[in-house]
Amino acid sequence: AQTVTQSQPEMSVQEAETVTLSCTYDTSENNYYLFWYKQPPSRQMILVIRQEAYKQQNATENRFSVNFQKAAKSFSLKISDSQLGDTAMYFCAFAAPSTSGTYKYIFGTGTRLKVLA
Amino acid sequence: NAGVTQTPKFRVLKTGQSMTLLCAQDMNHEYMYWYRQDPGMGLRLIHYSVGEGTTAKGEVPDGYNVSRLKKQNFLLGLESAAPSQTSVYFCASGPLVYEQYFGPGTRLTVT
Numbered sequence: 392a393q394t395v396t397q398s399q400p401e402m403s404v405q406e407a408e409t410v411t412l413s414c415t416y417d418t419s420e421n422n423y424y425l426f427w428y429k430q431p432p433s434r435q436m437i438l439v440i441r442q443e444a445y446k447q448q449n450a451t452e453n454r455f456s457v458n459f460q461k462a463a464k465s466f467s468l469k470i471s472d473s474q475l476g477d478t479a480m481y482f483c484a485f486a487a488p489s490t491s492g493t494y495k496y497i498f499g500t501g502t503r504l505k506v507l508a
Numbered sequence: 509n510a511g512v513t514q515t516p517k518f519r520v521l522k523t524g525q526s527m528t529l530l531c532a533q534d535m536n537h538e539y540m541y542w543y544r545q546d547p548g549m550g551l552r553l554i555h556y557s558v559g560e561g562t563t564a565k566g567e568v569p570d571g572y573n574v575s576r577l578k579k580q581n582f583l584l585g586l587e588s589a590a591p592s593q594t595s596v597y598f599c600a601s602g603p604l605v606y607e608q609y610f611g612p613g614t615r616l617t618v619t
Contacts, residue, residue: 434612435610435613497550
């Protein structure tokens with residue numbers, strides 16, 4: 392079975408500091424995608440970053456970067472220069488081809504991040 | 509360009525009542541999804557559609573039905589609401605199987 396595990400229910404970080412959120416997953420697929428989504432108090436799910444499994448290079452988006460370790464099935468998110476607006480719930484997600492011809496999405500349980508002033 | 513919109517934003521139902529949630533997207537996306545989000549859990553896929561006129565079951569389809577008569581709309585129906593269906597419902601759409609854009613969510617309470 393495919394699973395996504397976020398072992399840190401809550402984290403906090405001082406403004407301007409760096410924080411890393413952990414995510415591990417389990418799959419027998421070779422081609423898949425990994426995502427980090429941000430859900431602020433407004434509830435809107437916002438895509439932060441996406442990583443294709445076939446790419447060895449870690450994805451980066453401005454202050455957000457990932458450490459993708461395919462062999463270890465680990466996909467952590469690093470937020471640099473944390474800002475108050477980064478306060479949100481962060482979800483790790485995984486998508487792999489399903490037998491129905493589309494992709495199966497699985498989400499982790501989330502990590503609540505609080506950025507402290 | 510409104511992106512993905514959901515109607516209504518909030519709703520309270522009594523057990524046994526029915527209702528339909530509407531998801532609309534103006535990005536000409538082929539793929540559309542309905543998820544539910546419960547406390548302490550991530551999103552779980554209810555149903556999805558890979559194109560106009562198609563629907564398929566996701567992880568937790570029981571108690572829900574869907575229809576996609578028009579490409580831009582994806583409807584989620586509850587025929588006989590139960591308290592276990594109290595949740596926040598998210599719709600998403602995407603141009604590709606691995607790309608999703610989410611709506612703002614609908615908070616549904618069933619008493």
